[in-house]
Amino acid sequence: xxxxxxxxxxxxxxxxxxxxxxxxxxxxxxxxxxxxxxxxxxxxxxxxxxxxxxxxxxxxxxxxxxxxxxxxxxxxxxxxxxxxxxxxxxxxxxxxxxxxxxxxxxxxxxxxxxxxxxxxxxxxxxxxxxxxxxxxxxxxxxxxxxxxxxxxxxxxxxxxxxxxxxxxxxxxxxxxxxxxxxxxxxxxxxxxxxxxxxxxxxxxxxxxxxxxxxxxxxxxxxxxxxxxxxxxxxxxxxxxxxxxxxxxxxxxxxxxxxxxxxxxxxxxxxxxxxxxxxxxxxxxxxxxxxxxxxxxxxxxxxxxxxxxxx
Amino acid sequence: xxxxxxxxxxxxxxxxxxxxxxxxxxxxxxxxxxxxxxxxxxxxxxxxxxxxxxxxxxxxxxxxxxxxxxxxxxxxxxxxxxxxxxxxxxxxxxxxxxxxxxxxxxxxxxxxxxxxxxxxxxxxxxxxxxxxxxxxxxxxxxxxxxxxxxxxxxxxxxxxxxxxxxxxxxxxxxxxxxxxxxxxxxxxxxxxxxxxxxxxxxxxxxxxxxxxxxxxxxxxxxxxxxxxxxxxxxxxxxxxxxxxxxxxxxxxxxxxxxxxxxxxxxxxxxxxxxxxxxxxxxxxxxxxxxxxxxxxxxxxxxxxxxxxxx
Numbered sequence: 001x002x003x004x005x006x007x008x009x010x011x012x013x014x015x016x017x018x019x020x021x022x023x024x025x026x027x028x029x030x031x032x033x034x035x036x037x038x039x040x041x042x043x044x045x046x047x048x049x050x051x052x053x054x055x056x057x058x059x060x061x062x063x064x065x066x067x068x069x070x071x072x073x074x075x076x077x078x079x080x081x082x083x084x085x086x087x088x089x090x091x092x093x094x095x096x097x098x099x100x101x102x103x104x105x106x107x108x109x110x111x112x113x114x115x116x117x118x119x120x121x122x123x124x125x126x127x128x129x130x131x132x133x134x135x136x137x138x139x140x141x142x143x144x145x146x147x148x149x150x151x152x153x154x155x156x157x158x159x160x161x162x163x164x165x166x167x168x169x170x171x172x173x174x175x176x177x178x179x180x181x182x183x184x185x186x187x188x189x190x191x192x193x194x195x196x197x198x199x200x201x202x203x204x205x206x207x208x209x210x211x212x213x214x215x216x217x218x219x220x221x222x223x224x225x226x227x228x229x230x231x232x233x234x235x236x237x238x239x240x241x242x243x244x245x246x247x248x249x250x251x252x253x254x255x256x257x258x259x260x261x262x263x264x265x266x267x268x269x270x271x272x273x274x275x276x277x278x279x280x281x282x283x284x285x286x287x288x289x290x291x292x293x294x295x296x297x298x299x300x301x302x303x304x305x306x307x308x309x310x
Numbered sequence: 311x312x313x314x315x316x317x318x319x320x321x322x323x324x325x326x327x328x329x330x331x332x333x334x335x336x337x338x339x340x341x342x343x344x345x346x347x348x349x350x351x352x353x354x355x356x357x358x359x360x361x362x363x364x365x366x367x368x369x370x371x372x373x374x375x376x377x378x379x380x381x382x383x384x385x386x387x388x389x390x391x392x393x394x395x396x397x398x399x400x401x402x403x404x405x406x407x408x409x410x411x412x413x414x415x416x417x418x419x420x421x422x423x424x425x426x427x428x429x430x431x432x433x434x435x436x437x438x439x440x441x442x443x444x445x446x447x448x449x450x451x452x453x454x455x456x457x458x459x460x461x462x463x464x465x466x467x468x469x470x471x472x473x474x475x476x477x478x479x480x481x482x483x484x485x486x487x488x489x490x491x492x493x494x495x496x497x498x499x500x501x502x503x504x505x506x507x508x509x510x511x512x513x514x515x516x517x518x519x520x521x522x523x524x525x526x527x528x529x530x531x532x533x534x535x536x537x538x539x540x541x542x543x544x545x546x547x548x549x550x551x552x553x554x555x556x557x558x559x560x561x562x563x564x565x566x567x568x569x570x571x572x573x574x575x576x577x578x579x580x581x582x583x584x585x586x587x588x589x590x591x592x593x594x595x596x597x598x599x600x601x602x603x604x605x606x607x608x609x610x611x612x613x614x615x616x617x618x619x620x
Contacts, residue, residue, distance in 0.1 A: 096441050096467060103466065104417030108427075111414045116581045117427055122573045124565040124582040131406050131589065155465050156413065157406060255434040263432045271426045272434040279441070 002030045002291060003042055005060075008049035009034065011069060014280040019047075022284035026292045045291055046084075050075045057081040064294045065303075067287050069278055071145070072225070073304050074198045086304040087290055093279030095148045101223055101275035102149040102193055105247045106158065109191060109219040110135050133157040138189030140182075140205070141196035141224060142168050142175050145276065149193060161185050165201060186213040191221065198225035199308070208233035217244035223275035226251040231262075238267045249275040312340045312601060313352055315370075318359035319344065321379060324590040329357075332594035336602045355601055356394075360385045367391040374604045375613075377597050379588055381455070382535070383614050384508050396614040397600055403589030405458045411533055411585035412459040412503055415557050416468065419501060419529040420445050443467040448499035450492075450515070451506035451534060452478050452485050455586065459503060471495050475511060496523040501531065508535035509618070518543035527554035533585035536561040541572075548577045559585040 006012055006019070012034070023030045033043070040059035048054065049069040057066070058081045065085045068076065073088050108114070111129055137153055139146050142164040150160045150173055162168070162175035163185045169175070176185050182205075186192065192214065196202045206220070207230040220243055222229055231252065237243040247269040248262060254273055262268045290300050316322055316329070322344070333340045343353070350369035358364065359379040367376070368391045375395045378386065383398050418424070421439055447463055449456050452474040460470045460483055472478070472485035473495045479485070486495050492515075496502065502524065506512045516530070517540040530553055532539055541562065547553040557579040558572060564583055572578045600610050 093441060096443070097438075100417060100421060100442055100466065104414070104421045104423060107410060107414030107417060108423060111410060113414060113418060113423075114427055116579055117418075117424055119580070122568060122580075124580075126582050126584055126587075128407075128584060128587045131403060132410055133406070152466060156410065156462060258432060269426055270429070270432075270434075272436050274436055274438060277436075277438045 002028055002044045002295065003038060004030050004032045004045045004047060004291065005035065005038075005043040005063075006032050006047045007035055007052040007054045008047065008069060010051055011049050011280075015047075015284060018281045018284040019287060022281075022288035023291070025285075026288040028288060028291055028295065030291070045294065047287060048076065055079065055081070057084065060084070065290065065300055067290055069283060069287075071276065071278075072197070074225075077304060077306055085300055086306070087300050088302045088304055089278055089283055089286060090144050090302045091278045091283040091286055093282035094276045095145060097274075097279070098145050098195075098223060098276040099148050099152045101249065101271070102195075102221060103152045103156070105221050105269075106137065106153060106191055106193070107156070109221075109245060109247070110158075131157065133159065135159075135190050136161065136188050138163065138185045138192045140185070140192065140194045140228075142170060142173075143195070143197070146193075146195040149195065158191075161188070165196070182210065183213050186210060188215070189218055190215060191219045194220070194222045194228045195224045196228055198227050203227045204230040204233075206230065206234065208236065211237040211243060214243065216242055219244050220246040220248075222246070223249040226254070235261055235265065238265060243267070245269070247271065249273055312338055312354045312605065313348060314340050314342045314355045314357060314601065315345065315348075315353040315373075316342050316357045317345055317362040317364045318357065318379060320361055321359050321590075325357075325594060328590045328594040329597060332591075332598035333601070335595075336598040338598060338601055338605070340601070355604065357597060358386065365389065365391070367394065370394070375600065375610055377600055379593060379597075381586065381588075382507070384535075387614060387616055395610055396616070397610050398612045398614055399588055399593055399596060400454050400612045401588045401593040401596055403592035404586045405455060407584075407589070408455050408505075408533060408586040409458050409462045411559065411581070412505075412531060413462045413466070415531050415579075416447065416463060416501055416503070417466070419531075419555060419557070420468075441467065443469065445469075445500050446471065446498050448473065448495045448502045450495070450502065450504045450538075452480060452483075453505070453507070456503075456505040459505065468501075471498070475506070492520065493523050496520060498525070499528055500525060501529045504530070504532045504538045505534045506538055508537055513537045514540040514543075516540065516544070518546065521547040521553060524553065526552055529554050530556045530558075532556070533559040536564070545571055545575065548575060553577070555579070557581065559583055 041061045043060050043063050046063050046066045048066050063084045067087050068089050071089050137158045137160045139150050139160050139162045142162040153160050162173055167177050205228050245267045249271045351371045353370050353373050356373050356376045358376050373394045377397050378399050381399050447468045447470045449460050449470050449472045452472040463470050477487050515538050555577045559581045
């Protein structure tokens, strides 16, 4: 019998049905416990979320892995009490949601839908937008999510160029890296999607200098991490017309404070950190599969490399 | 030397570059003339648009085909002086544009983007929308355009059910027909796309009775033909909440008259007949290919069946 600590009480109602079902499907005899219910050393696996109150992992001497319910792990990787393997959530439902958000907002800006959605003067303007094949997109970050979004956008004919911090070879998609590559990607991008993890190297990746590389009027979509963009530089670039619009799903402080200028800026669309939501049914399958792997001595899925921070 | 009458002077500036280039690429020695420039009997092919002043085709005794610049042919099929083969434009650029409009507005409604685009109270509402795989779409019309849109939407996981007036077998896509099939398609559709040609049978296809088959709050996208929908019935269904929103690109009278209630209805988005625009560069290739076929005695591409009216 495997003992699983579900360390995020606020998430439990959503998982109370799907997680036992997924464990049963995977053939795992398991007991799911809540914080405080058993002695820490009796716990085999910890299901974790950033909202968990659990901060000191030292007493969990028998835990074989910490399984995060979120894709982002920056709020836990710096925890020195965590010595167990840590796995990110790569939820197919989360990826699908992200692809839908990115594709939806890319098409929205590509087709300039806002002019029809808000058209108080009832303007009948038949000016044609370019075809997707004529609208270059930069995908900053070519991990699971960036690659999935790239596949969806290229299927719609958008020419996508990727950028990642380390060289990557992805069939059919040009992927550049390093600072020169970033300049090359940004100089031709009419729509930029930022899907990098937050690490010390990616903080303020889009600063005033790099925003200046974009063609005038380019659109930025940030469903990745708030700190990837220098907020002040972005506001200045929007005011100057260098950036045409920014649609932002993630922020340095969430919920975005009422006084933040993003809320009322006419060239900013705020979405409330909804681009990628973990879906309990599909996420439960991932948790169950990782527990099955742990019990079978197989390598975990999506284990975090702490040296790289993701 | 093939003589081509370009019968739409308003379109000529856009085609003055691409059409000669496409003819040259296809190896066709051609002279392109404007209306009145040569005797009608000297004309081998007529490039036509609904805006052409040409109405009497009788004198064009040598014309081997009339090549329409538009996909829609209802304004010419009833012309009894037209005895030559008539070809619709099936422009890859037009199809791409239609796929982008349909996919963009489908995602817009699926993700409920409008609540973020227009959010004057700065509401941070993290309510999650379903995944595309949970959002059934009805595609009414499974011709070139309907099939292309279906491919794009199914690639994004939307479960699409097609409906066509005649039985169609399309691998991987359920396609229903007849009145019972229409009821079945509409009863499960949260988003309905109308891409049927305008024929006597499709006029007012979506009337009060059939709009009543939809699940309450379903969204309608009409990039096909204005008369496919009974305007009064649609307005009543919107006011009653039976239809949640209608995004309309085509109308019985265009431009949509200033006094039309669609303009100011809060649940209607008007787009100005831009979903599918013929693109001169790709359309010129289609014209050139059909002239090549005509000269080689091969069957024309996209020839209209006048008995069916499309």
